[in-house]
Amino acid sequence: xxxxxxxxxxxxxxxxxxxxxxxxxxxxxxxxxxxxxxxxxxxxxxxxxxxxxxxxxxxxxxxxxxxxxxxxxxxxxxxxxxxxxxxxxxxxxxxxxxxxxxxxxxxxxxxxxxxxxxxxxxxxxxxxxxxxxxxxxxxxxxxxxxxxxxxxxxxxxxxxxxxxxxxxxxxxxxxxxxxxxxxxxxx
Numbered sequence: 001x002x003x004x005x006x007x008x009x010x011x012x013x014x015x016x017x018x019x020x021x022x023x024x025x026x027x028x029x030x031x032x033x034x035x036x037x038x039x040x041x042x043x044x045x046x047x048x049x050x051x052x053x054x055x056x057x058x059x060x061x062x063x064x065x066x067x068x069x070x071x072x073x074x075x076x077x078x079x080x081x082x083x084x085x086x087x088x089x090x091x092x093x094x095x096x097x098x099x100x101x102x103x104x105x106x107x108x109x110x111x112x113x114x115x116x117x118x119x120x121x122x123x124x125x126x127x128x129x130x131x132x133x134x135x136x137x138x139x140x141x142x143x144x145x146x147x148x149x150x151x152x153x154x155x156x157x158x159x160x161x162x163x164x165x166x167x168x169x170x171x172x173x174x175x176x177x178x179x180x181x182x183x184x185x186x187x
């Protein structure tokens with residue numbers, strides 16, 4: 001089944017992914033700290049952070065797709081992720097004007113759909129090594145997204161849970177980067 005990724009993974013793809021995953025971890029950690037510190041209200045800082053996160057995801061997917069295209073053919077799941085994340089950035093900019101519940105609904109829908117894509121891409125790349133954390137992260141993202149949508153309907157919803165979600169996602173990127181390094185090392 002070669003629908004998402006070429007069957008053979010060139011050696012430069014794991015190296016590129018390792019670097020990309022480390023950058024994603026660092027970004028997620030800083031982003032989560034800033035969002036957590038900005039409090040439970042929608043203000044210019046939290047609004048900007050909300051829009052920047054999916055746009056950063058687009059940039060990372062572009063880097064990932066370019067490295068794979070140069071070595072093993074296109075990854076359709078990454079292109080789908082780019083579209084979803086771009087739409088989410090726009091959706092969050094609009095939702096921020098309507099309040100935290102609207103933001104949680106948009107973020108939750110994105111977490112569900114992007115989590116499904118991440119799960120499928122990780123499963124397709126599993127032979128490369130270091131992808132089980134990405135598969136787990138995709139599954140957890142689906143569940144977290146559903147919980148964000150549910151939180152939007154409750155009294156006093158908060159953005160702080162998004163910070164925890166992003167940080168946990170970053171930890172999964174870190175673990176995957178470390179596993180890629182081990183998987184790429186000579187036996």
